Amino acid sequence: MNAAYNAPLDAELFPEGLSRCSLKKFLIWLLPVSLVLLWGLYAAFKVLSTGLGVTGLDDYFGFGLWITFDLAVIALGAGAFFTGLLRYILNIDPLKNIINLAVIVGFICYSGAMLVLVLDIGQPLRAWFGYWHANVHSMLTEVIFCITCYCIVLVIEYIPLALEQRQLNRIPFLRILAHNLHVFMPLFAGIGAFLSTFHQGSLGGMYGVMFGRPYAFREGFFIWPWTFFLFVLSAVGSGPVFTVLVASLMEKITGRKLVSWEIKSIMGKIAGTMLCVYIFFKFLDTWWWIADSLPKAGMSFDQMFHGWVYGKWLMVMELFVCGLVPCVLLVKKSLRDRPALFYLAALLDCAGIVINRYVMTVQTLAMPVMPFDQWVVYTPNWVEWAASLLVVAYGAVTLSFSYRYLPVFPQEKELNRE
Amino acid sequence: MTTELKKFRIRWGMVIDVDKCTGCGACMVACQAENNVPPENTSNRRKSLNWLLVYELSNGKSFPGHDLAYLPRPCQQCGTYPCASVCPVIATDKNEEGGIVSQIYPRCIGCRYCMAACPYHARYFNWRDPVWPAGMEKNLSPDVSVRPRGVVEKCSFCHHRFMQAKDKARVEERDIFDLEDGEYVTACAESCPNGAIVFGDLNNPKHRAHDLAASPQAFRLLERLGTDPQVYYLSRREWVRAQGDNRLPDEGNRG
Numbered sequence: 001m002n003a004a005y006n007a008p009l010d011a012e013l014f015p016e017g018l019s020r021c022s023l024k025k026f027l028i029w030l031l032p033v034s035l036v037l038l039w040g041l042y043a044a045f046k047v048l049s050t051g052l053g054v055t056g057l058d059d060y061f062g063f064g065l066w067i068t069f070d071l072a073v074i075a076l077g078a079g080a081f082f083t084g085l086l087r088y089i090l091n092i093d094p095l096k097n098i099i100n101l102a103v104i105v106g107f108i109c110y111s112g113a114m115l116v117l118v119l120d121i122g123q124p125l126r127a128w129f130g131y132w133h134a135n136v137h138s139m140l141t142e143v144i145f146c147i148t149c150y151c152i153v154l155v156i157e158y159i160p161l162a163l164e165q166r167q168l169n170r171i172p173f174l175r176i177l178a179h180n181l182h183v184f185m186p187l188f189a190g191i192g193a194f195l196s197t198f199h200q201g202s203l204g205g206m207y208g209v210m211f212g213r214p215y216a217f218r219e220g221f222f223i224w225p226w227t228f229f230l231f232v233l234s235a236v237g238s239g240p241v242f243t244v245l246v247a248s249l250m251e252k253i254t255g256r257k258l259v260s261w262e263i264k265s266i267m268g269k270i271a272g273t274m275l276c277v278y279i280f281f282k283f284l285d286t287w288w289w290i291a292d293s294l295p296k297a298g299m300s301f302d303q304m305f306h307g308w309v310y311g312k313w314l315m316v317m318e319l320f321v322c323g324l325v326p327c328v329l330l331v332k333k334s335l336r337d338r339p340a341l342f343y344l345a346a347l348l349d350c351a352g353i354v355i356n357r358y359v360m361t362v363q364t365l366a367m368p369v370m371p372f373d374q375w376v377v378y379t380p381n382w383v384e385w386a387a388s389l390l391v392v393a394y395g396a397v398t399l400s401f402s403y404r405y406l407p408v409f410p411q412e413k414e415l416n417r418e
Numbered sequence: 419m420t421t422e423l424k425k426f427r428i429r430w431g432m433v434i435d436v437d438k439c440t441g442c443g444a445c446m447v448a449c450q451a452e453n454n455v456p457p458e459n460t461s462n463r464r465k466s467l468n469w470l471l472v473y474e475l476s477n478g479k480s481f482p483g484h485d486l487a488y489l490p491r492p493c494q495q496c497g498t499y500p501c502a503s504v505c506p507v508i509a510t511d512k513n514e515e516g517g518i519v520s521q522i523y524p525r526c527i528g529c530r531y532c533m534a535a536c537p538y539h540a541r542y543f544n545w546r547d548p549v550w551p552a553g554m555e556k557n558l559s560p561d562v563s564v565r566p567r568g569v570v571e572k573c574s575f576c577h578h579r580f581m582q583a584k585d586k587a588r589v590e591e592r593d594i595f596d597l598e599d600g601e602y603v604t605a606c607a608e609s610c611p612n613g614a615i616v617f618g619d620l621n622n623p624k625h626r627a628h629d630l631a632a633s634p635q636a637f638r639l640l641e642r643l644g645t646d647p648q649v650y651y652l653s654r655r656e657w658v659r660a661q662g663d664n665r666l667p668d669e670g671n672r673g
Binding site: 050051052053057058059060062063120121122123126127129130132133134135137138139140141143144206209210211212213214295296297298299300303364365369370371372373376 | 460462464465473475476489500503504505506507508509525526527528529530531533534535536537538539541542543544545546547567568569570639640642643644645660661662663664665666667669
């Protein structure tokens, strides 16, 4: 009886056999997160009620922080589809210990990106035109198709986990539904992998096809520019370690072990291997861009950079510091097994992919193509930052509730045995 | 990877004599008034709407070698368009005889991908709802729809004037695809005090624009990117022609 008196108010909702902090502590944690959420909602209201004039975007920078943020979270959320592919299709069994988190992170990333897109397009009520008046020649059409469909797949993948909540799972219908969804999970993992591969690629293809923009334009294979393949590879090279970083951050916040080092190491190895493949092709692509694509457009490598804001240091960071270095650290076992180096590599890996998405979005537009035009600098304003942080706060809330009430980490009980 | 070039029997185009342009801006004003483009309601020039924008070009030399030129830039109505091919909802297209790149405002979702793809900065976004000073709304043209916030717009070569010219030809039982030179002209061409802008069918030998576009002094903007613009520029000054396209130091200047 004493134990029951000491238990948090909502203890009956916790996963079987696991302890959580008090409800008061949980609500205190949610307070600052909610403040950020409210700030973001206010920014969203400003945008939807008065138009995009309140943002820092302009006619030179039609794409800015929001598109960079979208591309970055969609790449980092690739852990969901790639881990799902490896777990359910290729049967790499140990990944079952992190697949739930990968799905939740993927769901947050994709639904968050769609939330930002609602703000970013000028006529959100016409978003469905992407299906109704589809231009099959546009990479963006493919992105609209696949992102919306894949978001639905992620919801379907999330549902069985939500139904495993202790009280819900007592209801026979929901228990059976969850079980049956689990049985069909390889099918959804397959669909997810297909959809995700294509839209990750099409996001890259969006830039590669812009033949009026020498910074982004690339030749390619059939209808796909090389950026199509590079975006897929960079997403699978960073998504798995992003999931590990989220798991580790949750461990720091909760003070409990959630995923064993062995699993983290496997995820690191997978991401590192894919990152190596990506970096190899990225170097080839960069070389061909400098040697062939740019001269064809009458431009030189030096013309692609300007001052400090759009300087060459970004490229050095992307390709070497955040590209080659994490490759070595993640692939070599002796280095990967040292936690400090592992986390450093994971952070650099994710940072490199964010830099890539940033330069492909912003530097592409900042660079003057007409010889008499000039470089212009883009600075996002508070509305754009607030709306982006809205997604981060939304992610924190979703993860907090999922962790508190759902059996997200199969190893948690075993790793925290006293 | 690039869009296929569409062939048309008629190809409406402009030939702009840069040497005749004084940068007075009459073309910009005429364009704004003709096409119901709202006046600036922002201090940020990169958020204001200018279907036609006059750029100032400099040869970069100091006095006495210094020289200036003014280059009006409407939509280039590219033959191989970078913009329409990327639009996810076919809100912009080039499928009507005449080769004018259309913009369908009620269909545009405002994603601005076309703006990112256009190297000429010829596309503009309605960042806010359009506002006209009191009384000025009475002067709006009934021939051109007013655009709401959240959609992209651009120069249409005064497409409504093309429609009117075709209607007139139909009434007179003439071939609508064989309009006389000057029967359909844009507001900017009409308003230029120096006659720097010549508008006509680039495929029709009876039109002045056809001959001028073939001049050895004619050039197009960013031609090597493969956009095949329908706007030509003329200049007798080599440095002006050189600024029409990007060239590597070892390639030398054209013209």
